[in-house]
Amino acid sequence: MSPRVTSRSSRTALLRTRAAVLAAGLGASAVLGAGVAAAATPTATTAATTAVSGSAHAVQAQAAAQAKAAELAKKAATAKAAQAKQAKQVKQAAAKKKAAGWVAPVKGYTKTASFAQNGARWQSTHSGQDFAVPVGTKVVAAHGGTVVKAGGNGAGDGPAYGNAIVIKHGNGSYSQYAHLSKVNVRIGQVVAAGQQIALSGNTGNSSGPHLHFEIRTTPNYGTAVDPVAFLRGKGLSI
Structure with a gap:
């Protein structure tokens, strides 16, 4: 064989060897890449799973917070309702206690002639307290008791009182209401504190519409005591 032929054979063999090595390298790279890809897939799946779990x-957590807030709101509403109920009960108890005690005979009044005040329109000194109010103002019993006098002519105490009422109370005192335009009770009737008994007026010896109010030790004229001092002693601001 000639040297030229030998040289060509050698080069061909070298090229084949290099091609084999290159192919082997590419195969290894492909295998390695597949391994890397295969190794990366579980990591991505884990990340996605973690994200879903966190969401x-x-x-x-949000649902739990909302449920807790709703429960707190419910408890607050229940507590508020309980407080309102308690306040109502206290108010009712106070009203009941007041009804069992003494009350002012009229509302929205202006005090005019006072007890023991001198004047030309009554004998000697004034026997009660005058409360100036418009004709038709509601007059109530200052305390619970039994009506012992009612009607015109001062209910028996004289025409100067006009229409009048006298109520006997359990503590031995009597209250009198005069110059009335209308009498709403009768003798023998039992009344409660604060119950309407008449309408104010201007009857009898009166210079203007008002209620003449007395506290007496008997049902009759001449036994009156200071009604304002008496009611203040019962806790009223008159």
């Missing part, structure tokens, strides 16, 4: 926990 679920956030939703659960």
